[in-house]
Amino acid sequence: MDNTSSNFSFELFPPKTPEGLEQLKLEVGQLNALNPRYFSCTYGAGGSTRERTFETVTWLREQQIDTAPHLACIGSSKQEVREIVDHYTQQGIRRVVALRGDMPSGMGRIEPGALRYANELVTFLRAEYGDALYIEVAAYPEMHPQALSAHADLMHFKRKVEAGANAAITQYFYNADAYFAFLDSCQKAGIEIPIVPGIMPITNYTQLARFSDACGAEIPRWIRKRLEAFGDDRIALRSFGHDVVLNLCGRLLSEGAPGLHFYTMNQAAPILKLWDDLNLPGKTF
Numbered sequence: 022m023d024n025t026s027s028n029f030s031f032e033l034f035p036p037k038t039p040e041g042l043e044q045l046k047l048e049v050g051q052l053n054a055l056n057p058r059y060f061s062c063t064y065g066a067g068g069s070t071r072e073r074t075f076e077t078v079t080w081l082r083e084q085q086i087d088t089a090p091h092l093a094c095i096g097s098s099k100q101e102v103r104e105i106v107d108h109y110t111q112q113g114i115r116r117v118v119a120l121r122g123d124m125p126s127g128m129g130r131i132e133p134g135a136l137r138y139a140n141e142l143v144t145f146l147r148a149e150y151g152d153a154l155y156i157e158v159a160a161y162p163e164m165h166p167q168a169l170s171a172h173a174d175l176m177h178f179k180r181k182v183e184a185g186a187n188a189a190i191t192q193y194f195y196n197a198d199a200y201f202a203f204l205d206s207c208q209k210a211g212i213e214i215p216i217v218p219g220i221m222p223i224t225n226y227t228q229l230a231r232f233s234d235a236c237g238a239e240i241p242r243w244i245r246k247r248l249e250a251f252g253d254d255r256i257a258l259r260s261f262g263h264d265v266v267l268n269l270c271g272r273l274l275s276e277g278a279p280g281l282h283f284y285t286m287n288q289a290a291p292i293l294k295l296w297d298d299l300n301l302p303g304k305t306f
C-alpha cells in the first residue's frame with residue numbers, strides 16, 4: 022500500500038444531508054485529481070455518525086478511492102468494533118484511523134469490558150486482523166487537553182505505538198516548533214513511526230476558535246489578533262489564513278515532515294490553492 026513517495030491525505034466528515042453528500046462528491050472529485058495517498062472519513066464516538074460514515078465510505082470505495090475510515094472506540098464493545106471493521110474489510114479497506122473519541126453527552130459511564138482508550142483499540146485490531154490493517158493513531162504536539170502532563174501524554178502515545186500503530190496523524194497546530202519539539206521527544210522515547218502533521222486551513226475564524234478551544238490546539242496570539250481584526254472581511258481573512266498555512270506547510274516539509282494530512286472541512290478550494298502554491302506532486306489540471 023505504501024509504495025508512493027509522498028504521504029498526503031485528505032480528511033472528510035460525513036455530510037448530514039443528501040445535498041451535502043452530493044456537494045462532497047464534487048469536492049472529492051477535485052481533491053482526488055491531486056492523487057492523494059488516501060481519504061479518511063471521521064466517525065462520531067458512540068456511533069452518532071455510523072450510517073452517514075458508512076454511506077460516505079461506501080461511495081468513496083465505489084470510486085476505487087483508497088479510504089481510511091476513522092474508528093472512535095470509547096464505550097464500544099469489541100463486538101461492535103468487529104462488526105464495523107468486518108463491514109469495511111469486505112469493501113476492500115485496509116487502512117483505519119484508530120481513535121478513542123470523546124464521550125458523547127448523555128453517555129455517562131463506560132460499561133465493563135468496553136474499550137476505553139485508543140491503545141486498547143489498537144491492541145484489539147492487531148489481535149483480530151493481524152497485519153491486514155494499516156493503523157494510524159492520533160498524536161498531540163501541543164498535548165491532549167485531558168492529559169495530566171506532556172510526559173504522560175507521550176507515554177500514552179508510546180503505548181499506542183507499542184500496541185501496533187503504523188503511523189500517526191497530529192492534531193492541527195500553527196506553531197511548527199511544537200511539532201519539531203514533539204518529534205524530538207518521540208525520538209528520545211524510542212518512537213520511530215512516521216508522524217504526519219495535521220493541517221487545518223484557516224477560512225472561518227469563529228469556527229476555528231471554537232474547534233481550537235475544544236481540542237486544545239493553540240492559535241498563536243498574533244494570528245488570533247489578526248483574524249479578529251478582519252471582522253466580516255472574509256476575503257482578506259482567507260488570504261491571510263492561506264499565507265499562514267502556506268508558510269507552515271512549507272517549513273514542515275522542508276524540515277523533514279513525512280507528508281501532510283489536510284483537515285479539508287469538505288472544501289476543496291483552500292486545499293487546491295495550498296497545493297498549487299506548495300508545488301506539491303500529482304496535480305493533473
Ligand code: FAD
Binds near residue numbers: 093119138159191
Ligand atoms: P487516546 O490516545 O486514548 O488518549 C486520550 C487521552 O487519554 C489522552 O489525554 C491520553 O494522554 C490519555 N490516555 C491514553 N491512554 C491512556 C490509558 N491507557 N490510561 C490513562 N490515560 C490514557 N474524534 C472522533 O470522535 N471521531 C473522529 O473521527 C476523530 N478523528 C480524529 C482524527 C485525528 C487525526 C485526531 C488528531 C483526532 C480525531 N478525533 C476524532 C478526536 C479524538 O478522538 C480526541 O482528541 C480524543 O479526545 C482522544 O482520542 P485519542 O485517540 O487521541 O485518545
